[in-house]
Amino acid sequence: MIVKTPEQKKALKQGMLANVMRQFDNVADIIDLNPNIRKILEVTNNELVVHFPVRMDDGEVEIFTGYRVQHNNSLGPYKGGLRYHPTVDIDAARALAMWMTWKTSLAGLPYGGAKGGIQLDPTKYSNDELQRITRRFTYALGDNIGPELDIPAPDVNTNPQTMAWILDTYMSTKSPAERSTNMHVVTGKPIGAGGSQGRDRATGYGVFLNIKFWAEHKNIDLKDKRFIVQGFGNVGYWAAHFLEKEGASMIAVQDAYGSIVNEDGISVEDLLAYTKANKGSIMGFAKAETLDNVAFFGLDCDICIPAALGNQITEANASSVKAYLIAEGANGPTDVAAEEILLKKGVAILPDILCNSGGVIGSYFEWLQNRNGEIWQLDEVLQKLEKKLRESFIKVVETSESRKIDMRTAAFIIAIERLEEAYVQRGIFP
Ligand SMILES: NC(=O)C1=CN([C@@H]2O[C@H](COP(=O)(O)OP(=O)(O)OC[C@H]3O[C@@H](n4cnc5c(N)ncnc54)[C@H](O)[C@@H]3O)[C@@H](O)[C@H]2O)C=CC1
Numbered sequence: 001m002i003v004k005t006p007e008q009k010k011a012l013k014q015g016m017l018a019n020v021m022r023q024f025d026n027v028a029d030i031i032d033l034n035p036n037i038r039k040i041l042e043v044t045n046n047e048l049v050v051h052f053p054v055r056m057d058d059g060e061v062e063i064f065t066g067y068r069v070q071h072n073n074s075l076g077p078y079k080g081g082l083r084y085h086p087t088v089d090i091d092a093a094r095a096l097a098m099w100m101t102w103k104t105s106l107a108g109l110p111y112g113g114a115k116g117g118i119q120l121d122p123t124k125y126s127n128d129e130l131q132r133i134t135r136r137f138t139y140a141l142g143d144n145i146g147p148e149l150d151i152p153a154p155d156v157n158t159n160p161q162t163m164a165w166i167l168d169t170y171m172s173t174k175s176p177a178e179r180s181t182n183m184h185v186v187t188g189k190p191i192g193a194g195g196s197q198g199r200d201r202a203t204g205y206g207v208f209l210n211i212k213f214w215a216e217h218k219n220i221d222l223k224d225k226r227f228i229v230q231g232f233g234n235v236g237y238w239a240a241h242f243l244e245k246e247g248a249s250m251i252a253v254q255d256a257y258g259s260i261v262n263e264d265g266i267s268v269e270d271l272l273a274y275t276k277a278n279k280g281s282i283m284g285f286a287k288a289e290t291l292d293n294v295a296f297f298g299l300d301c302d303i304c305i306p307a308a309l310g311n312q313i314t315e316a317n318a319s320s321v322k323a324y325l326i327a328e329g330a331n332g333p334t335d336v337a338a339e340e341i342l343l344k345k346g347v348a349i350l351p352d353i354l355c356n357s358g359g360v361i362g363s364y365f366e367w368l369q370n371r372n373g374e375i376w377q378l379d380e381v382l383q384k385l386e387k388k389l390r391e392s393f394i395k396v397v398e399t400s401e402s403r404k405i406d407m408r409t410a411a412f413i414i415a416i417e418r419l420e421e422a423y424v425q426r427g428i429f430p
């Protein structure tokens with residue numbers, strides 16, 4: 001359960017869970033949310049913590065801890081990614097699961113919210129070890145996931161290969177008849193294993209589209225605009241790819257290994273090719289200089305795209321931000337204290353639950369195709385994605401402008417009011 005007593009609250013470190021709870025409480029107060037529905041939404045439905053043994057390449061057995069938190073399923077099956085990272089713990093999974101509920105609700109999808117992962121540093125394990133870890137984790141999750149119950153997807157340090165291992169392991173526990181109808185137990189799969197065209201780029205493309213919609217709304221031409229990206233993985237790379245195609249220039253990048261800068265621009269494709277040959281790291285890229293990590297968010301630029309972890313823009317660095325737009329590719333990259341500072345400075349923030357929702361929308365398209373035995377072309381997927389994202393963007397901007405509130409508050413209001421309506425219409429709280 002999400003911590004609620006004063007003692008627990010006091011003990012709670014200022015992490016993502018504290019942020020998502022403050023965001024929720026703020027909006028619940030503004031919309032005067034039905035108190036019974038508030039009680040339901042402020043706790044998670046189910047929390048699974050599993051400890052499981054895996055044999056390492058050297059023959060030793062290591063015990064791993066995995067998590068799956070299912071926050072709410074009043075709008076449909078639980079949906080959300082799996083993260084492999086040392087910072088994964090029960091509070092991180094709770095926070096990320098809650099954001100998923102708001103995200104799927106805002107996007108108008110028939111899904112609830114969940115998140116999970118394994119607390120580990122994947123750079124310390126071989127590919128074979130990661131495969132065995134993923135398969136044992138899937139066995140440990142058992143029937144707590146399922147195509148109509150809870151559908152995982154990729155997140156930090158997981159990818160289509162990870163999803164294929166999960167699919168294969170899950171299938172191996174099913175009867176032959178069930179195997180062909182369970183393909184949609186995970187999304188973000190490789191195309192050959194039932195994945196959808198476009199899911200690879202869906203999140204980053206969605207981040208780009210949100211920036212483009214915002215720029216059009218403000219009559220700003222993206223050509224020659226300077227942007228910085230934190231995280232050059234799935235989300236960061238694809239967002240940068242599409243922005244560069246639009247004529248904008250990437251002047252700095254930060255990843256888990258450090259930061260690089262080139263005021264004249266860094267070629268997105270050259271950097272991708274370099275990272276592929278350099279164990280995923282941007283460091284040492286010849287056409288840029290090394291930059292102190294602390295200076296990164298204070299760089300002179302137009303657009304800042306945090307696309308790595310949570311709580312990256314905080315009270316400590318928010319005042320130094322020079323960008324006039326922050327497009328949140330990551331979940332929870334801006335904490336509540338930082339947001340207050342940024343909004344006072346006039347910085348616009350495209351909130352995570354809107355800005356990175358292209359990923360889960362792309363997953364929904366994959367799930368639908370698997371469920372209905374359909375295969376869609378790339379252009380069809382991208383067109384449908386753009387249509388859905390534009391609808392969400394318009395709703396958020398209209399709510400923000402008519403109620404004179406920031407875009408995060410507007411997005412949360414739309415998401416939480418949809419959930420409230422579902423509970424009220426079902427008659428649970430007449
Ligand atoms: N993959 C997806 O479809 C979606 C991902 N997101 C969010 O986007 C963010 C990034 O996810 P992915 O791109 O999928 O992960 P990824 O694993 O593909 O890439 C993560 C990137 O962040 C960097 N990074 C890790 N720790 C860092 C640190 N302390 N400082 C700076 N950079 C660091 C890594 O080096 C890597 O470049 C996460 O917050 C995730 O929850 C949100 C929606 C969907």
Ligand SMILES: O=C(O)CCC(=O)C(=O)O
Nearest residue numbers: 080081153155359360363
């Ligand atoms: O594609 C999905 O189902 C969820 C992706 C995700 O974890 C996220 O949107 O944060």
